[in-house]
Amino acid sequence: MSDAVKEPSMLLQKELIARNYDAITSARETGRKVSSTFVPGNLNELLLCFGIVNNLPEINAIQNGMRKLSGDYIMTAEKSGHSEDVCTYVKADIGMMGKGNIAPNGKPFPNPDVLLLSYTGCYTFMKWFELLREEYKCPTLMLHVPYEGDGQSTKNMRDYIVKQLKEVIIPGLEEVSGVKFDIDRLREALRNSARAEDDLVWVLEQGKRTPSPIDAYFGGVYYIGPIFTAFRGTTDAIDYYRTLRAEVQARADAGLGPLMPDGTTLSEQKYRLVVEGPPNWTHFREFWKMFSDEGAVVVASTYTKVGGMYDFGFRHDPDNPLESLADYCLGCYTNRNLPSRVEILTKYIEEYQADGLLTNSIKSCNSFSAGQLMMMREVEKRTGKPGAFIETDLVDPRYFSAANVKNRLESYFQMIEQKRRGGSRAA
Amino acid sequence: MPATTAETVARCQTLFDDLDFTAARAWKEAAPGRKVVGFLPVYAPLELIHAAGCLPLGIFGGGDRMEVIHGDAFYQSYICRIPRSTVELGVTGRLDFVDGMIFPFVCDVIRNLSGMWKIMFPQVWTKFFDTPQNFDPEVGGAYYIEELKELREGLERLTGRPITDAALRASILHYNENRRLVRAVYDFRANAPWKAPASEVYLLMRAGLMMPVEDHNGMLADYLDAAEAEDRPRRDNVRIAIYGSFCEQPPLNLIKSVEMAGCYVVEDDYALVNRFLTEDVPVDGDPIEALATAYLTKSVETSCKYVPREEDKGRFHIAQIRKARAEGVIYASPSFCDPALLDRPMIARRLTEAGIPHISFKYAENSGQMQPIREQAGTFADSIKLWS
Numbered sequence: 001m002s003d004a005v006k007e008p009s010m011l012l013q014k015e016l017i018a019r020n021y022d023a024i025t026s027a028r029e030t031g032r033k034v035s036s037t038f039v040p041g042n043l044n045e046l047l048l049c050f051g052i053v054n055n056l057p058e059i060n061a062i063q064n065g066m067r068k069l070s071g072d073y074i075m076t077a078e079k080s081g082h083s084e085d086v087c088t089y090v091k092a093d094i095g096m097m098g099k100g101n102i103a104p105n106g107k108p109f110p111n112p113d114v115l116l117l118s119y120t121g122c123y124t125f126m127k128w129f130e131l132l133r134e135e136y137k138c139p140t141l142m143l144h145v146p147y148e149g150d151g152q153s154t155k156n157m158r159d160y161i162v163k164q165l166k167e168v169i170i171p172g173l174e175e176v177s178g179v180k181f182d183i184d185r186l187r188e189a190l191r192n193s194a195r196a197e198d199d200l201v202w203v204l205e206q207g208k209r210t211p212s213p214i215d216a217y218f219g220g221v222y223y224i225g226p227i228f229t230a231f232r233g234t235t236d237a238i239d240y241y242r243t244l245r246a247e248v249q250a251r252a253d254a255g256l257g258p259l260m261p262d263g264t265t266l267s268e269q270k271y272r273l274v275v276e277g278p279p280n281w282t283h284f285r286e287f288w289k290m291f292s293d294e295g296a297v298v299v300a301s302t303y304t305k306v307g308g309m310y311d312f313g314f315r316h317d318p319d320n321p322l323e324s325l326a327d328y329c330l331g332c333y334t335n336r337n338l339p340s341r342v343e344i345l346t347k348y349i350e351e352y353q354a355d356g357l358l359t360n361s362i363k364s365c366n367s368f369s370a371g372q373l374m375m376m377r378e379v380e381k382r383t384g385k386p387g388a389f390i391e392t393d394l395v396d397p398r399y400f401s402a403a404n405v406k407n408r409l410e411s412y413f414q415m416i417e418q419k420r421r422g423g424s425r426a427a
Numbered sequence: 428m429p430a431t432t433a434e435t436v437a438r439c440q441t442l443f444d445d446l447d448f449t450a451a452r453a454w455k456e457a458a459p460g461r462k463v464v465g466f467l468p469v470y471a472p473l474e475l476i477h478a479a480g481c482l483p484l485g486i487f488g489g490g491d492r493m494e495v496i497h498g499d500a501f502y503q504s505y506i507c508r509i510p511r512s513t514v515e516l517g518v519t520g521r522l523d524f525v526d527g528m529i530f531p532f533v534c535d536v537i538r539n540l541s542g543m544w545k546i547m548f549p550q551v552w553t554k555f556f557d558t559p560q561n562f563d564p565e566v567g568g569a570y571y572i573e574e575l576k577e578l579r580e581g582l583e584r585l586t587g588r589p590i591t592d593a594a595l596r597a598s599i600l601h602y603n604e605n606r607r608l609v610r611a612v613y614d615f616r617a618n619a620p621w622k623a624p625a626s627e628v629y630l631l632m633r634a635g636l637m638m639p640v641e642d643h644n645g646m647l648a649d650y651l652d653a654a655e656a657e658d659r660p661r662r663d664n665v666r667i668a669i670y671g672s673f674c675e676q677p678p679l680n681l682i683k684s685v686e687m688a689g690c691y692v693v694e695d696d697y698a699l700v701n702r703f704l705t706e707d708v709p710v711d712g713d714p715i716e717a718l719a720t721a722y723l724t725k726s727v728e729t730s731c732k733y734v735p736r737e738e739d740k741g742r743f744h745i746a747q748i749r750k751a752r753a754e755g756v757i758y759a760s761p762s763f764c765d766p767a768l769l770d771r772p773m774i775a776r777r778l779t780e781a782g783i784p785h786i787s788f789k790y791a792e793n794s795g796q797m798q799p800i801r802e803q804a805g806t807f808a809d810s811i812k813l814w815s
Contacts, residue, residue, distance in 0.1 A: 147555060160561075339545050366765060374543050
């Protein structure tokens with residue numbers, strides 16, 4: 001496959017990510033401390049206050065998936081006793097350790113100085129870091145974020161998180177870094193976050209246009225890159241989202257669709273979809289092409305809300321710094337209960353004038369996947385728009401069956417056509 | 428005249444087999460205004476349900492006695508079986524008398540099932556019950572006390588009656604008694620496993636999740652007396668502990684197969700709710716605080732709880748194994764069970780470090796083919812006899 005054509009924002013992001021990997025792999029020389037943490041409930045602003053470099057194992061697994069390395073890593077982990085049934089991010093990470101723990105820049109990852117277990121919306125996170133701490137023997141700081149089982153956060157949940165931040169996380173990070181916590185530094189970072197979040201929301205909401213100048217799933221994973229990882233709270237993120245916004249604005253003004261990896265734009269958009277669930281990373285471009293070849297554009301997705309949900313109004317708030325971090329964690333997509341997720345999807349279908357809901361069900365991720373079939377039926381019932389279901393995995397290439405996925409997508413597009421013609425029978 | 432073990436076990440078997448929950452329905456119909464509150468594994472504070480005047484009803488899936496037809500349409504092939512059979516119980520009307528459902532924190536599948544229940548059965552009071560993963564009384568404890576109060580308020584709304592502290596203390600006393608008797612049965616089995624087969628103890632514990640605690644206390648006491656008095660042949664079996672089975676339960680035949688293969692089960696984590704708290708809950712202070720403190724400081728280690736210190740991981744299991752004098756461990760987990768399977772390598776490592784032989788296998792609640800289980804367990808038992 002040829003090299004992907006990249007927009008300036010993508011090049012900027014590439015440079016940011018490369019810089020972060022260099023900061024991680026050179027930490028022993030520079031004396032900086034390294035944390036490992038997760039994308040949902042990512043406390044990057046707090047890490048910035050302590051000068052700690054943020055390494056995200058999920059992102060490493062994605063990188064390894066896209067570079068076709070994860071399959072080997074997963075099998076290495078399975079040979080050492082990890083079940084074939086569990087999350088492949090975990091196994092890709094553990095398998096990578098067994099193969100030298102090499103970062104995308106070709107240098108070895110240093111062992112983390114702290115595992116920041118921000119336990120938000122995913123059970124596996126807890127076990128993942130219990131597994132990692134056996135290897136790294138470093139402090140593990142657990143932040144338990146309660147699940148919004150009744151569809152909203154409560155004062156008790158928020159107080160609990162704030163208390164943990166004050167009593168566990170901040171003192172722990174002070175001890176690891178040797179840096180005293182400065183709340184004004186945190187306020188400044190949160191102010192930066194909110195500015196970037198404004199632009200991100202603007203970008204994602206351009207999916208409401210016809211044609212859509214963005215692809216909110218395949219393109220969306222690039223759009224969320226900086227804000228979901230090591231850059232939320234930095235001026236780099238502000239610059240990135242300003243650049244991205246300008247690009248999207250230019251495409252919207254020209255009536256163009258999103259830029260595809262081959263350099264074309266997807267402006268002839270036959271199908272507008274909302275997608276639920278993470279993408280497959282091992283065959284990312286092939287997967288995307290199955291959509292674009294059919295003229296399908298994703299106008300809204302839930303995966304782009306997994307590391308923070310900003311389009312319903314939440315912004316990090318420098319005036320309420322710790323409470324704001326608590327609210328951020330509580331509001332991440334997979335920390336919301338299923339009725340809320342159904343409401344979000346229904347709203348997306350309606351507001352983004354989508355033709356239907358496509359669920360990419362991920363074998364590895366019960367947090368997303370358990371209940372998705374019911375969610376799909378419920379959204380179909382509420383919107384009258386057809387839903388479809390495909391199954392892949394995050395980074396296990398054994399679970400990507402191209403023919404199967406393509407077949408289902410083609411059937412789904414036929415179903416949408418039939419629905420448009422007023423046909424009563426699904427394909 | 429107290430019941431014989433055979434009579435008690437037969438009664439338990441009837442309750443266990445009855446997927447229409449006839450006994451619980453009869454309890455509800457026996458007096459006006461009675462409510463039944465279902466709960467799933469692994470832990471829920473049953474004292475609160477009891478103090479509300481409700482019957483706590485353990486919903487532990489459909490086992491191998493129910494054909495799942497509708498439930499499979501709700502789940503992908505890679506998700507465990509207990510949510511499918513629970514949905515099946517719901518959509519087939521078998522739970523139509525259940526007024527409330529508590530889904531305790533176990534994993535993301537059970538967590539999400541709570542939301543499905545809200546959508547599918549809007550007339551049922553449905554509560555996802557989150558327990559703290561921070562065990563500092565000032566942090567996790569303070570949070571948990573408020574969560575318990577919220578649960579209490581939910582139950583009060585369901586019944587239309589307040590739950591007084593006095594009622595809660597009285598319920599705690601019943602459950603303290605239940606925990607003491609449950610521990611006594613486990614101790615009895617560990618001392619004389621030929622007198623208390625694992626399949627019998629299992630039925631005894633499962634039955635307790637489907638009847639008033641007062642009745643179960645009587646049943647446990649009768650069983651202990653009867654089992655002590657009965658003479659049963661002692662076999663040359665090895666003593667094993669079973670872990671990993673705390674949520675979706677194995678078919679009864681699996682437990683019997685392990686025994687038939689030459690293993691005395693002297694410790695397990697089946698139906699853990701009745702011994703999740705390892706000591707009496709005090710009744711001389713605030714009962715809500717007492718329940719919270721017991722959870723934080725006197726509860727078992729299991730996969731749905733975070734272990735704050737790495738050196739403590741698996742320590743509880745090793746202590747239990749030593750206490751029960753188990754010679755080996757079978758880590759038997761349900762297929763696709765994230766908690767058990769993610770924990771498995773860590774527990775296995777601790778067992779190896781402690782010099783405790785162990786094997787593992789997977790099952791589903793409807794597993795039908797027991798020959799491979801018998802062969803694995805039998806070979807394991809032989810290897811312990813020969814080499815340990």
